[in-house]
Amino acid sequence: MDNQNKNLILATVLSFLVILVWYTVFAPSTPTVDPNAPEVATAPAEGGTPPAQPQDRPAVAAAAEAAPQAPRIAIDTPRLTGSLSLAGGRIDDLSLKDYKETLDPNSGLVRLLSPVGGTDPGEAQPYYAVYGWSPAGNLDGSAVPNARTLWTLDEGATLSPGQPVTLSWDNGAGLVFRRTISVDDNYLFTVAQSVENTGSAPVRLAPYGIVARHGLPASQHMWVLHEGVVGMTDGTLEEIAYGKMDDLPNVAREGGLAEVKDVATDGWIGFTDKYWMTALVPENGQAYTSVVKYIPGSEIYQTETRMPIMEVAPGATASIDTRLFAGAKEWETIRHYQNDVGIDRFVDSIDWGWFFFLTKPIFMLLHWLHGFIGNMGWSIILLTLIIKAIVFPLARKSYISMAKMKELQPEMEKLKERTGDDRAKFQQEMMALYKTNKVNPASGCLPIVLQIPIFFSLYKVIFVTLELRHAPWIGWIHDLSAPDPSSILNLFGLLPYATPDATSALHILSIGVLPILLGISMWLQQKLNPAPTDPAQAMIFTWMPWVFMFMLGRFASGLVLYWIANNTITFTQQYLIMTMHGHRPDIFGNIKSSLKRKKQEPAVEGKKK
The missing domain is CATH 2.70.98.90 (Beta-galactosidase; Chain A, domain 5)
Structure with a gap:
């Protein structure tokens, strides 16, 4: 496995684990009311003489008893x-x-x-x-x-x-x-x-x-x-x-x-x-x-x-x-x-949460954009563009490093042939090759690592601030603080029946338009690079966009909208930078290659048996 794919796998798995933990611990849940819960009792009547106490701090009785009928x-x-x-x-x-x-x-x-x-x-x-x-x-x-x-x-x-x-x-x-x-x-x-x-x-x-x-x-x-x-x-x-x-x-x-x-x-x-x-x-x-x-x-x-x-x-x-x-x-x-x-x-x-140093300025910028644009959905998209512009210098170095690693692929293949099974020598000469060409193999993780605190902060902004409550975007999105109300189970409203509610086991399959667009945007971003030859890596890459689609599907629409915009901008940046450095991604070729590999896998497994 080459270092570029190692870094990409590491970054993707890291992002997946963070989102998985975040979804498991923090994801919105429908509050339930226990029908068997006892009625709330009240405290004894206020108005009697308070117990003895130090004179500088008189106690106050609980004001709990129902007041008499009065004007x-x-x-x-x-x-x-x-x-x-x-x-x-x-x-x-x-x-x-x-x-x-x-x-x-x-x-x-x-x-x-x-x-x-x-x-x-x-x-x-x-x-x-x-x-x-x-x-x-x-x-x-x-x-x-x-x-x-x-x-x-x-x-x-x-x-x-x-x-x-x-x-x-x-x-x-x-x-x-x-x-x-x-x-x-x-x-x-x-x-x-x-x-x-x-x-x-x-x-x-x-x-x-x-x-x-x-x-x-x-x-x-x-x-x-x-x-x-x-x-x-x-x-x-x-x-x-x-x-x-x-x-x-x-x-x-x-x-x-x-x-x-x-x-x-x-x-x-x-x-x-x-x-x-x-x-x-x-x-x-x-x-x-x-x-x-x-x-x-x-x-x-x-x-x-x-x-x-x-x-x-x-x-x-x-x-x-x-x-x-x-x-x-x-x-x-x-x-x-x-x-x-x-x-x-x-x-x-x-x-504002733990990341208040990010949450506060992100909210203030979003609030200002909303005052200027008048629509929270478009404000989130523009906010995403601004955030990507701010972190672009670091992301650019990462994308350039990834492009250079692509250029070094022929040299890497020669190293593998020359070192054979000597893994220590291969690693030593590979790092020397990276150093000579000024390539940082760890920089591929940087964009993902940068996104994590920003993602958390924006999630906090969308979830807790009142300005996102019942804020519409376009069409069917009437509340950016709530999940996408559309569902693939009724063909997004074309079929005349309701979708399962939160108490149903089928609720997780009730994926809306925005989550599907999220999965597609992640899938296309993956296709900037050929699928890894290692079967384990290929499986991770195959399932990752669709797992994210379901994991983030019940998150607030505003957050899913941010993630789609982020993926789209990232895709565009990476495509342009890789093209500028002589490596034009063959997106459709990578899609065909991955589909062809899937068809060949059963036959290969049969030959192994």
Whole structure:
């Protein structure tokens, strides 16, 4: 086996193994729901006196009990619709106007937040934000508002940009609490809390915010995708997956498993899904205590921001502003909140992955191209062309080296005849021949090696960034973040029956147009060189394009489109460079030769027997 074929086989097998592992571990799967799963239980009612604790860090009870029936205040913004309840002042009903669950025109809006104890049969699992005050000093729990407190609407009728609502509650013992909630044109709420002490003695208490969700959300459950707690504490990104929250320390005073961190300045914490997020965001420069909590049995996941204790003198008023992000993780929107509002490293709430140093610039370039072209599919193709142009100098050296190795084939044959069975001498003289002609036999692997991190990074971009969700290309490709919906099993829609779904064993055979084009592009790229004479090599080369076709067939259409474009550009580059160096690939001759070899193989096997 000559070194060129060795290198090509090595590169191909390496690429195949990487894709195989990637597909096995990371490939999208259809989430399943266990019909026998028990109903989610709720935590004990909030509102009693919290257990004794150090005075500088009052504990916060879980805001888990269903709130009593109470009036609701409508939320209506250009991008949000829903309501908040006067019971606890909870922000617990929120849908995203710009996003539907599916491509079906009759599909409902994406529901982000849902109340506890909903009566709608299709009600999502409870997911909400609630604010309040923890008692300190001589105060007990009855002196402060909790998640069941019935507030009074003082001002405003509908929460809209420029139209805040103000709530109040008088505890009847000298403390008057007020809460003003406002919202911008996108997804950022501002919650201004105050307490007025009309009594005769000073009081001590601490404001807090909670984001809680009950039960595991419907998600991809994929290792490549982070879903769970996400936050920034003093410049350090923190991520805790839902499945890892049962590893939190058991903190008795917190009533469950908890991680408690003091943050000196600037931070945020909440829950992230693939495309959506709800996060508590203290004011810039504000010190606070960040808490991640999990209540086993009740299956309640909770994040909190606890502000320092305030002492309010008689006749005085204490106030504090905090913020709540509840919406879609749109890159431009959260970058605006990061750069213009000052939320520290908010863009990192998008799961950029291990190759973030590639993923971020690739996404920014793709986003810019999309703004220029207006179509994500064509933007991916142009992105591929730009990436190939950037790595072309290295790829060019590789292709030139491969062309030179072709030119050295006659010399290699003479070496084989001269050295006979002396493999050591053959290897020594072969390396000397390469050195004399300035040929690097390992350079054939370089293009494949370069593609691997780029492939992973682009996969991450296509899989996790919202801008690819439901993004169309042409014809039948209506969602580049989903697999090609066409199928060879019904002749791409010509036959009047549906294709097998993901639960069927035949689903893997349901290959669409794009995967088939991928296999053809890889097959043609192989035909730039004659098939290896070694039967094992020939078999690998024969099956490799079609194995890739099936392995990548269920990947996002955008990623398959990138791979087709990449193969096509690579084919063109390699053909031109080899031609420029006096070796014009005989593509059709190589195809005929491989077909002829296949016909001869049975006869050869019969003679051997």
